[in-house]
Structure formats: structure tokens, C-alpha cells
Amino acid sequence: MPVFQKIPARALTDSVAEQLLEKIEGGAFPRGAKLPTEAVLSEEFGVSRTVIREAIARLKYEGLVESRQGSGVFVTDQAGIRPLRIDFTDTGTLESVLQIVELRRSIEAEVAAQAARRRTDTAMANIDAALAHLDATVAEGGDGVQADVAFHRAIAEATGNPYFLKTLAFLSQYLETATRVTRTNEARREDFSRQVREEHQAIVAAIRAGDADAARNAAQTHMYNAARRLSQLGEDTPAERDGLRSH
Structure with a gap:
């Protein structure tokens, strides 16, 4: 039985879920292994069974563990595949x-290049409509x-590549506040x-035009300038900059 660290009352569920995750990823609970019972984990962590249940529910949601009727909770076969996480507090x-904008820049550049190579007339019409909207x-x-x-x-x-869509959707959720702040700032400045x-x-x-190099360069320029406009908030609009911290 791995030894778990007692945790304080705050953020109990997060702490338990994180420690269990570390044990799974570290191999203490390999694929197919059965987790200790709620009662045992409750005693080991020094928390209520409700906290243990909520922590395990989070791991189930991420596909790391599964319940088997009458047998308990087991580590799934996909548990060895680490999901990408970005903590909102970070x-x-x-x-x-x-x-994050820097990371997105490299992806957006390749997305634009592949769109230039692969776009259909229908896809082009959708892009035109989205820009007009x-x-x-x-x-x-x-x-x-x-x-x-x-x-x-x-x-x-x-691009026809669903993984581009999934990756950009993942990153965009962490940029929503920043995007709103920059677009509000941009709306006030005609330039x-x-x-x-x-x-x-x-x-x-x-x-x-089907020009992949030009599309890549245009997307990179756009993201470079987006970062520059966002950076300017740190100098010109402290109130909005502080809004990022509340995200």
C-alpha cells in the first residue's frame, strides 16, 4: 500500500485527486490495478468518504479509473496516456x-498553411462567412x-484535421478573458x-490563393501582433490587466 500524505481541509478533493493521479502515473497503481476501498483511502488521507468519492469521480471523468460492479474501482488501460492539462490558477x-499565445501561434501558423493547401470551395465560403460575421x-x-x-x-x-480543432479549442478556453480584454481595447483604438x-x-x-507560405506568415504575424497588443495592456490599462488576474 503506497503511503499518502495527510492534507489540510482546504481543497480536499483537488488534493486527493492529484495524489491519486501521481500514484497512477508513477506506477504505484498500474493499469488494471484495483484501488483501495473508500474506507481505506478515507483513513489514509484523513478525509471523509465523500471527499474520496468526489476525487475518484474526477478520475473517472478523465477516463483514468472505472467502477466494476461488485468488484471496486480499477485503473483503466488508457491511464498510462497522460492528458494535457493547464491549471486555471496558472x-x-x-x-x-x-x-499560451506563443504556443497557439505555432499551431495557428500550421493550421493556416494546411487550410491553404486543402481548403474546398465550401470551406472557403465558411471562412468568408465567419470573417464577415x-x-x-x-x-x-x-x-x-x-x-x-x-x-x-x-x-x-x-484543414480537415480534427486534432487541430481539438487543440485550438483546448487552448482557447484559457484565452477567453484575454481575448475579451484585447478585443475591447482594440475596439477603442481605431488603429x-x-x-x-x-x-x-x-x-x-x-x-x-492556396499559398501555404503566405498563409503561415500571415497567421504568425497576426499572433505576434495579438501578443504585442496584449502586452500593451500592461502599460496602458492596468485595470484591464488586473482583469486577467481574476480569470
């Missing part, structure tokens, strides 16, 4: 958001956050708003 600063939303005074996400999703869909429109148009034009 994304509340401007620096961390910029790091984004421009209309902003013109009507909206923040354009969801429309912006839909625009980039349309480009990813044009920023114009730059964003021109950057989007350059990406679309390259995809339409």
Missing part, C-alpha cells in the same frame, strides 16, 4: 497568457470574442481595430 497573469459583430459594438473564435475555427475546419481586420484579411487572401 493562467491568471499576463505572462502566462502570453506564453466577425466584422459585422464588431461594427455593431460587440466584443467579437465568440465570432473571433468561430473565424479561427472555420480556418481549422478547412488596433484596423490592424486586426487587415491581419484577418491577409490570412483569408492567402488561403484563397
